[in-house]
Amino acid sequence: MNSSLERYTERVEQYASRFSRFPLFLDVTMVLALIGCAFFGTQLSFPGVVRPDTGKSLEVLLGLSCFVLLKYRTHTRTVVVVVAGVTIAAIARGYLLTPMLLAPLLAAMYWLAVLCDRRTVRLYALVVTVALLTVNLFSDGMRDLSPVLTVIGPVFWMALPLVGGSLARLRGDYLEAVKARAEHAERTREEEARLRVTEERMRIARELHDVVAHHLALANAQAGTAAHLSRSNPEQSRKILDDLTGTTSAALRELKATLGLLRQDDRPKGEGLEPAPGLARLPELIDSYRSAGLEVVVHQEGVRRPLTPGVDLTAYRIVQEALTNVAKHAPERAAHVGFTYADSRLLITVSNDGPATAVDGTSGGFGLRGMRERAQSIGGDLCAGPRPEGGFEVTTALPLQPSAAVEGESA
Numbered sequence: 001m002n003s004s005l006e007r008y009t010e011r012v013e014q015y016a017s018r019f020s021r022f023p024l025f026l027d028v029t030m031v032l033a034l035i036g037c038a039f040f041g042t043q044l045s046f047p048g049v050v051r052p053d054t055g056k057s058l059e060v061l062l063g064l065s066c067f068v069l070l071k072y073r074t075h076t077r078t079v080v081v082v083v084a085g086v087t088i089a090a091i092a093r094g095y096l097l098t099p100m101l102l103a104p105l106l107a108a109m110y111w112l113a114v115l116c117d118r119r120t121v122r123l124y125a126l127v128v129t130v131a132l133l134t135v136n137l138f139s140d141g142m143r144d145l146s147p148v149l150t151v152i153g154p155v156f157w158m159a160l161p162l163v164g165g166s167l168a169r170l171r172g173d174y175l176e177a178v179k180a181r182a183e184h185a186e187r188t189r190e191e192e193a194r195l196r197v198t199e200e201r202m203r204i205a206r207e208l209h210d211v212v213a214h215h216l217a218l219a220n221a222q223a224g225t226a227a228h229l230s231r232s233n234p235e236q237s238r239k240i241l242d243d244l245t246g247t248t249s250a251a252l253r254e255l256k257a258t259l260g261l262l263r264q265d266d267r268p269k270g271e272g273l274e275p276a277p278g279l280a281r282l283p284e285l286i287d288s289y290r291s292a293g294l295e296v297v298v299h300q301e302g303v304r305r306p307l308t309p310g311v312d313l314t315a316y317r318i319v320q321e322a323l324t325n326v327a328k329h330a331p332e333r334a335a336h337v338g339f340t341y342a343d344s345r346l347l348i349t350v351s352n353d354g355p356a357t358a359v360d361g362t363s364g365g366f367g368l369r370g371m372r373e374r375a376q377s378i379g380g381d382l383c384a385g386p387r388p389e390g391g392f393e394v395t396t397a398l399p400l401q402p403s404a405a406v407e408g409e410s411a
Helices: 002-019 023-042 057-071 076-092 099-115 118-137 147-229 234-260 279-291 309-329 367-377 404-410
Strands: 295-301 334-341 345-352 381-386 392-399
Touching: 023 057, 023 099, 057 076, 057 099, 076 099, 076 118, 099 118, 099 147, 118 147, 147 234, 147 279, 147 309, 147 367, 234 279, 279 295, 279 309, 309 334, 309 345, 309 367, 309 392, 367 381, 367 392
Parallel strands: 295 334
Antiparallel strands: 334 345, 345 392, 381 392
8 A cells, every 4th residue: 555655656756747848838727727626616506596697707716816916926915915805895796705706815825924924824814814703794695694604614714724824834944944954964074074184194195104104214314324335345335235225125115004994995904014013113213213313312211011002103104204314313312212101191202413404394394393293193282392501402292092083084
């Protein structure tokens, strides 16, 4: 039963959508139907009651008033006034008040309720209903009915188009609101998608910058040191060249792992990719810089705490980038790395001695910007600048246990 009703409803909606493409055809059809209803209504009367003799002029005028309904979209109030005036004149001449005679007026009141504001609808409905009641009470066509029925009939028939029009307007407003919400939701989804794409692009840019900049700077330093020692200390030069091979191999592995994250295939998550680096690989990182001629001193305060993967990766990348900046820009070939474990935060300090120099980000690079973005992505902060006693210092404070939402975003 339900399926049959659904199919019937779908067919009605299909036909309605087809005919809605031809509004003039629908309006003319409606007018012709109303003319037929009005003409049939003028032929009705109670038994024994003689129909008024108006010489057909009022009947013609009533039919012509139906054509005014063609302007209901642009002149709704005028249409109601004209049709109501002709209908009331017909009832005053003795025609029986029936739904057929009232059909043009009911159509006009329906479109008034659909297209006009509530205040206008109430005002016109009150005036027209009172006029109909007054004329109907003194009409010759209703003299055989009791006053109660004479009042109930017009009120009932006038209420139908007003209620139907109000419901149609409410449904139209509801559909407009649903459409507006759908459009707003679509715009919101598009903006959220653009935001996520931007955040992902920035994250990938940070990863590529850290991998490429670190290994290229380290390889450049190792190559320069090997060239400098090639004549005075060939053995040390060969050792540095061996380390250079390892540096380039590590660069290729990390670059492959980073780019592998962008692949969309059916492999299980993480298959064939190296795990994200963390502070456990700090000795390996320090040794690579020492092989390039940079002396790195590491010290720790407080009891070491376990770190979440996001904090561990962020701490490693910040130290890596800070040491890369020292290797590239600092005149003194020495750096100090400090870790301080407080109650709820990990304080990391990377500094170098010597005269103050603008290291990376202050001169237009992306290193400091990337480090600051990494720290902020897990709820931390980062400061960088020249030290009063000389040199440059990068200080960051990272939460030991960031919130789940922040951790998920930084992963």
